[in-house]
Each structure stands twice: as C-alpha cells, then as structure tokens.
Amino acid sequence: MRFYLLLALALSPAALSAQIADSTQKVIPGRSNSREQEQKPYVIFISADGFRYDLADKYKATHLLALRAQGVRATSMTPSFPSVTFPNHYSLATGLYPSHHGLVDNNFFDVKKGRGYTIRDRAAVEDPDFYGGTPIWVLAEQQKMLTASFFWVGSETAIDGVRPTYYYRFNDKISLDTRLKAIKDWLTLPEARRPHLITFYLSWVDHAEHLYGPESHQAEEAVHEVDDAIFRMTRIVDSLHLPVNYVFVSDHGMAQVDTTHGIPLPDVIDTNKFIISVGGTMVHLYAKEKQDIAPTYAALKAIATDYYVYLPSETPSRWHYTDKDDRYHRIGDIILVAHYPLIFHTKGMRMIAGEHGYDNAVPDMGATFYAWGPAFKKGMTLAPFENVNVYPLIAHILGLNIAEPVDGSLKVLSNTLKK
Structure with missing residues (x-):
C-alpha cells in the first residue's frame, strides 16, 4: 500500500500546484556547437500525445495532411509495450524498448531502490537513476551539438550528467505563443549557440480523449488545435530559411473504453503481501x-x-x-x-x-509518424514499424554517431531519406 500512498501524495493539489509553477527557461552555460556541428541540418522532433494513427484523416487536419504529403508517412507506427506515455516517449528518445531503458510503465516500483516511480512525482521524474540509455539530446550534446526542449520525458533530468542546453520543466500552462516564440528565438541565435535538435510536446489530444473519448467532438477540437499549432510553427520556421526537418509522432493511440463496468482489484490479492x-x-x-x-x-x-x-x-x-x-x-x-x-x-x-496501454498489437493503440523537410523523400507511405526505429533515423539526419547498441535500426527507415 506504500505505493498507493506515494501516488496519492503525487496527485495531491499541493503537489500538482508545485509542479506547474515554473515557467522559466533553463539554460546550461558555457556550451557551444563545434564548428563541424554548426554545418549540420536541424530537426524539430514533435510529439502530439495520444494522436492515434487515423486522427488526421478522421478529423480532417488539413495542415498536417498537406505537410505529410510533402514527405513521408506511416499508415501506423507501433508503440512499445506498454502503450503508455512515459515508456514510449523515452523509447522514441533512446531507441530502446521500455524493459531495456528502465521506464517499464507510467507507474512502477523499483525493488533495488526501494521506492516507486510515478509520472507526477517530481523527485522521481528528475532522478537520473531511473533512466537508462542515451537520449537523443544527450547523444547530441556529448558530440558538441546543442539541443533544446520544450518538454519531453527525460529532458528535465541530468541523464549521464547531461540536460539539453535549453529546456523547460513541464508546465502545460505555458501558452502556445510562448512555446513558438522560444523556437524562433532558439533558431535565430548565433550559430555557435543555436540548437540543431528541438523536442516539442503537445498534450491536448490525449487529455481530451481520456476525458471524452477519441470519438468525441472535444477530441476533434484538440486535433485541430494541434494542426493549427504545427501550421503556425512551420510558418515561423520557414521564414528563417534554415534546413529544418520535422519528425511528427505520437507516443500511442487511444481506445474508446467500456465505461459500463470497470475491473476491480481482485480480492485474492493480499495487499499486505x-x-x-x-x-x-x-x-x-x-x-x-x-x-x-x-x-x-x-x-x-x-x-x-x-x-x-x-x-x-x-x-x-x-x-x-x-x-x-x-x-x-x-x-x-x-x-x-x-x-x-x-x-x-x-x-x-x-x-x-x-x-491506452493495451497490447500494442491492438489497432487503436497505433501511433502516428509523419516526417518532412529537405532530408526526406516526398509522397512516400510506409507500412507499420516499431517506434524504436525513429531514434537512429534522427541521429543519422543530424550526423550523430550512436556509440551503444539500441533496439532500433536505421535500415527500417533509411529508404525515407533522399541520400
């Protein structure tokens, strides 16, 4: 029951209030791109939480449909199991399955550490001992390429002693205007201080789907909010005339659940044991x-x-x-x-x-993958593939060397690239 108490504390109003108070950008001083990295292209890695593989078509997200037509898309992307948020964002960031990078669920218990991890426990979320693998921003920073993050699982944590050069603690109250201005500001910095990788996260669709279901008009509205946000982002970035590539993904899909009855915790479980x-x-x-x-x-x-x-x-x-x-x-x-x-x-x-969180073979768990920009071919449609393969793709575009083995392979998505 200790884990329940920890979770209850993490979800208390006081804890939530403390977590959303910080809206200031964090900057790690003393870093700069190497001359070699200044010549590299750029990647904006976008996640729209819960954006099921079919939602852009289902709800006619016109901007996203037009953008993906300029690049490549998958009919669906298979999330890692379990098909929940933290494990899959971190799989996308590391190229590792959850059992290999350590975030095995949104909430779990670490027997060796003697403590639980929950997604709303700030101390746990910022504890680097919970995170294995080498996130893409850590890989880049280790190779003297600057990175920035407007939210991504693990980006607030000093994994291997490294955070993105520019980052924010998660605060969903920060306005879209502020987030988009940050991207413009980052990409107009002098070349030595300009990030070449930006991670960007939007929660709106997932929130609407949990509350009202993926078939609701609230979910449709959230899809259009994301569609508008990406359109605004691309207009801002296009005005800067930089070689920016976009990778737009989701962590998982979403299912309309049976609300007529829930599954109670079975009585045969002795909660004292x-x-x-x-x-x-x-x-x-x-x-x-x-x-x-x-x-x-x-x-x-x-x-x-x-x-x-x-x-x-x-x-x-x-x-x-x-x-x-x-x-x-x-x-x-x-x-x-x-x-x-x-x-x-x-x-x-x-x-x-x-x-979400069901068997990742359930169709409704299917995630989204779109990519466009100077590195990508145009008008290409891919069969479903596992999300661990996104990491080596982004590393390749940025010219980063992956030093440690990962579960993903560049071979899976190499045919999407012009070269």
Missing part, C-alpha cells in the same frame, strides 16, 4: 516475499475473465517485456493486463472515456 502499482490497463504486483508469488498467481489464473495474468517469464515475446528483457528488474512479479476495451477501476479512481 504485495506492493501494488495500478494503471488503467495494467497492474504490477511486487511480492514482499517470493513464496507468495506462486499461490497468488494460481488464484488469479483461476478467476481471471476480464484480464490476462502473466508471470514475467511468460509475456508475449513480441512485447520485449519478459524477465530476461527486464534489465532494471522493475516489471512486477505478477502482471495483470486488461482485456481491450476494459480498464481497471479501483475505489476512488474516476471512470474515464478513453484509455
């Missing part, structure tokens, strides 16, 4: 004593009707989420995964209209 991490579509059970795993697993298997019950040794291999994959030992000793389109609903939780 397990640390429990509950999400909308997945529950991790961390046994305080290993001898309690087998009988609880057997009891859960005997009653499970609305969810799958797994030991980490038996999860589907295509998830890359087994005990052998779990480099940081953060996956629960027992995992419950909700049947699509049901969700877990414990006492005090609000029933929501839209959710």
